[in-house]
Amino acid sequence: xxxxxxxxxxxxxxxxAVERASYRYQAGGPAVVDGVxxxxxxxxxxxxxxxxxxxxxxxxxxAAGLLLPSGGAIxxxxxxxxxxxxxxGFVFQAPTLLDWLSALDNVLLPVSLKRRPTAADRAAARxxxxxxxxxxxxxxxxxxxxxxxxSRVAVARALIGAPDLLLLDEPFAALDALTREELQDDLxxxxxxxxxxxxxxxxxxxxxxxxxxxVAVMAGGRLTQARRIALPRPRLPAxxxxxxxxxxxxxxxxxxxxxxxxxxRRPAA
Amino acid sequence: MTARLPSLLLLLILLAGWEGWxxxxxxxxxxxxxxxxxxxxxxxxxxxxxxxxHLAVTAAEMALGLGIGALVGLGTGILxxxxxxxxxxxxxxxxxxxxxxxLALGPLFIIWFGFGMTPTIVITALICFFPLMETxxxxxxEVDAARRDLFRMLGASRLQTLLRLxxxxxxxxxxxxxxxxxxxALVGAVVGEFIGGRSGLxxxxxxAQSVMDSSLIFALxIVITALxxxxxxxxxxxxRRVLRRFSKG
Numbered sequence: 001x002x003x004x005x006x007x008x009x010x011x012x013x014x015x016x017a018v019e020r021a022s023y024r025y026q027a028g029g030p031a032v033v034d035g036v037x038x039x040x041x042x043x044x045x046x047x048x049x050x051x052x053x054x055x056x057x058x059x060x061x062x063a064a065g066l067l068l069p070s071g072g073a074i075x076x077x078x079x080x081x082x083x084x085x086x087x088x089g090f091v092f093q094a095p096t097l098l099d100w101l102s103a104l105d106n107v108l109l110p111v112s113l114k115r116r117p118t119a120a121d122r123a124a125a126r127x128x129x130x131x132x133x134x135x136x137x138x139x140x141x142x143x144x145x146x147x148x149x150x151s152r153v154a155v156a157r158a159l160i161g162a163p164d165l166l167l168l169d170e171p172f173a174a175l176d177a178l179t180r181e182e183l184q185d186d187l188x189x190x191x192x193x194x195x196x197x198x199x200x201x202x203x204x205x206x207x208x209x210x211x212x213x214x215v216a217v218m219a220g221g222r223l224t225q226a227r228r229i230a231l232p233r234p235r236l237p238a239x240x241x242x243x244x245x246x247x248x249x250x251x252x253x254x255x256x257x258x259x260x261x262x263x264x265r266r267p268a269a
Numbered sequence: 270m271t272a273r274l275p276s277l278l279l280l281l282i283l284l285a286g287w288e289g290w291x292x293x294x295x296x297x298x299x300x301x302x303x304x305x306x307x308x309x310x311x312x313x314x315x316x317x318x319x320x321x322x323h324l325a326v327t328a329a330e331m332a333l334g335l336g337i338g339a340l341v342g343l344g345t346g347i348l349x350x351x352x353x354x355x356x357x358x359x360x361x362x363x364x365x366x367x368x369x370x371x372l373a374l375g376p377l378f379i380i381w382f383g384f385g386m387t388p389t390i391v392i393t394a395l396i397c398f399f400p401l402m403e404t405x406x407x408x409x410x411e412v413d414a415a416r417r418d419l420f421r422m423l424g425a426s427r428l429q430t431l432l433r434l435x436x437x438x439x440x441x442x443x444x445x446x447x448x449x450x451x452x453x454a455l456v457g458a459v460v461g462e463f464i465g466g467r468s469g470l471x472x473x474x475x476x477a478q479s480v481m482d483s484s485l486i487f488a489l490x491i492v493i494t495a496l497x498x499x500x501x502x503x504x505x506x507x508x509r510r511v512l513r514r515f516s517k518g
Contacts, residue, residue, distance in 0.1 A: 090422045092415045100437050100515045110423045
């Protein structure tokens with residue numbers, strides 16, 4: 001059995017600790033995130049899997065501090081979040097690059113908002129761009145880059161400050177399958193480099209299994225499943241075609257099918 | 270140049286038709302002077318040097334009115350966009366101030382500021398204010414939520430978000446507003462002079478009308494149009510430079 005059902009253990013002190021977090025857009029309205037408990041140990045990559053509209057982006061924004069929970073708390077390194085966390089890097093669904101800056105200046109944006117970038121900052125940015133295969137395109141503007149290259153710049157930008165935590169909101173969803181797989185490999189390498197903790201939101205089961213140490217399934221604002229993915233690291237492209245990988249995907253798929261509410265359940269075949 | 274050839278040709282055809290109509294249609298030159306007479310008058314005005322001081326006055330009124338109106342409009346747009354409460358409070362009054370026919374305020378401005386350039390500059394500035402304010406307000410509101418979240422994540426201050434995200438994003442829209450303002454500035458300056466000007470191209474039109482010199486009126490039309498096109502093209506040039514620096518590409 002490649003995956004064993006293992007609910008996240010609230011007693012284990014996670015680097016990221018989500019404690020009974022809930023969120024409503026309006027007081028008295030329906031809870032978009034409904035009493036979620038989750039712990040992510042330092043250095044692990046956790047994936048959050050769910051259908052559109054299940055509340056996974058809202059949960060990610062709670063973890064980022066972009067939204068504050070209506071109930072419960074989010075702790076990063078033991079400290080409760082009160083606003084956008086300076087220790088977290090965020091990669092959005094769209095690359096959200098600034099069109100008027102070069103790729104290099106886009107990567108340097110987090111630095112340049114705090115101080116004038118030094119030669120060392122520039123070297124670090126160029127190094128990150130090289131690691132995502134854009135060494136020669138540093139001076140190009142976003143319009144002159146392909147979709148995949150823009151996503152790579154966005155990932156490099158999120159990592160420039162060496163954040164402890166990387167939060168990603170379906171960052172590769174708009175890319176073609178091959179580019180997506182390349183970016184997944186880039187991301188795994190970059191996270192391994194500094195032991196970055198990551199929370200990756202996706203609706204793609206294969207992506208979640210390939211990237212995650214643990215995959216949580218969300219439906220109707222609640223975490224309905226959390227499974228450890230017992231696949232070896234480093235994960236290499238050949239892994240995608242192994243029986244163990246396929247079995248892990250199937251187990252998650254069945255878990256998702258079992259947990260959809262009556263409203264979204266497909267008619268029985 | 271080849272692309273402009275057809276429109277140049279059309280101009281020549283129209284001028285020839287006009288000339289022919291005046292010569293052979295038995296039309297009084299008082300009603301409609303032929304283009305040849307207009308050109309002679311224009312040449313005489315230029316050669317005698319009578320035209321230049323008036324041109325300078327109108328150009329100065331236009332430039333000052335446009336500059337002041339655009340800057341105040343930009344500033345107000347930023348303020349209203351950044352402080353929604355202020356926007357809710359002031360929008361109706363700003364709108365009302367624009368719906369008052371500004372040229373009708375001319376006589377009042379003459380009482381307040383006297384004859385001369387000041388009332389015309391104030392009218393021009395009032396006219397130019399609105400397109401800049403509206404486009405700034407719209408442009409600043411168009412920044413997408415994800416990029417605003419990005420700046421929040423990066424701990425950017427409000428001023429940084431304004432200067433490094435919102436204004437560059439809004440710039441193409443703001444520049445379009447500036448182009449509209451340029452056209453309106455010319456109208457403001459010339460018509461402002463109708464009301465209270467002693468010199469300037471608009472005042473010259475009124476003076477020519479009082480002696481029924483319709484050929485001079487047409488010559489002044491040409492000068493005003495040329496002035497407007499010159500300023501419009503200058504703004505286009507600035508716009509292209511700014512957008513190359515700050516926009517996609």
